[in-house]
Amino acid sequence: MDLTxxxxxxxxxxxxxxxxxRRHVPxxxxxxxxxxxxxxxxxxxxxxxxxxxxxxxxxxLSGLAPSVVAPMVKTAGIAIVTKYVGALCKDAGxxxxxxxxxxxGAAVALLVALPLLRTVLQxxxxxxxxx
Amino acid sequence: MDIDLIFKxxxxxxxxxxxxxxxxxxxxxxxxxxxxxxxxxxxxMMVVREISxxxxxxxxxxxx
Numbered sequence: 001m002d003l004t005x006x007x008x009x010x011x012x013x014x015x016x017x018x019x020x021x022r023r024h025v026p027x028x029x030x031x032x033x034x035x036x037x038x039x040x041x042x043x044x045x046x047x048x049x050x051x052x053x054x055x056x057x058x059x060x061l062s063g064l065a066p067s068v069v070a071p072m073v074k075t076a077g078i079a080i081v082t083k084y085v086g087a088l089c090k091d092a093g094x095x096x097x098x099x100x101x102x103x104x105g106a107a108v109a110l111l112v113a114l115p116l117l118r119t120v121l122q123x124x125x126x127x128x129x130x131x
Numbered sequence: 132m133d134i135d136l137i138f139k140x141x142x143x144x145x146x147x148x149x150x151x152x153x154x155x156x157x158x159x160x161x162x163x164x165x166x167x168x169x170x171x172x173x174x175x176m177m178v179v180r181e182i183s184x185x186x187x188x189x190x191x192x193x194x195x
Contacts, residue, residue, distance in 0.1 A: 010134055017141035024148030025167060031174050032140050038178075038185045043132045045188050052192060070194055077193025081186075 003047075007040055014039075030092050037084060045080075071116045075109045082108075136181065140174050 014036025022029025052073065059069045082105025089098035147170035154163035189195065 006132070010132065010137070013134065014137050017137055017144075021141060021144035021148065024151065025144055025170070027167070027171050028140070028144040028147060028174060031171070031178060032137060032144065035140055035178050035181060036137055038181050039132045039134070039136065042181075042185050042188060045185075045192055049192055073193050074195055077189050077195050081189055 003043075007043065010040055011036065030088075033091060034088060037088065041080075041084060067115060068119070071113045074112045078105050078109045078112065081105070136177065140177065143170055143174055146170070 014032060018029045018032040018036070021032055055069065055073065059066065082101055086098040086102045086105075089095075089101060147167060150166045151163045154160070154166060
């Protein structure tokens with residue numbers, strides 16, 4: 001709860017500073033917004049490390065191979081990074097770059113999930129052969 | 132999370148904007164541009180480590 005208020009205060013402060021500076025020096029305003037985002041995201045991700053530990057525990061309990069769970073976590077990471085960078089580009093007035101970054105993120109996520117799809121395909125093929 | 136960084140950058144931004152306005156008013160447009168550029172470089176030098184830290188954190192956390 002305390003942390004939530006801290007994050008909210010940091011976001012508001014950063015937005016206000018960015019707004020004041022953007023009027024005169026737009027590029028520095030963007031840097032302020034970038035730093036605010038980086039600091040808050042960093043804090044949020046350090047909190048998230050507890051969740052990944054729990055995910056590892058769950059994976060051990062369920063007996064799934066690490067290659068099944070890893071693509072899921074990786075895709076989440078890719079989505080977070082590409083979404084943040086895309087929004088930043090859009091804020092800077094570069095909607096084209098933003099959409100390209102998001103498309104690239106989708107492509108990379110697909111590439112990461114490919115081994116998983118291949119596993120599903122092989123399982124299906126095995127089932128078809130036995131029946 | 133050090134909020135000080137945001138305030139530091141905001142202070143540099145205000146300083147740069149004031150210098151910019153003074154230089155533009157006195158007719159030295161190219162020096163005003165150089166001031167803006169210098170401010171941007173200084174701020175980026177401060178920021179680049181934080182960005183690198185964030186990306187390293189993401190890399191280690193999500194196993195990318």
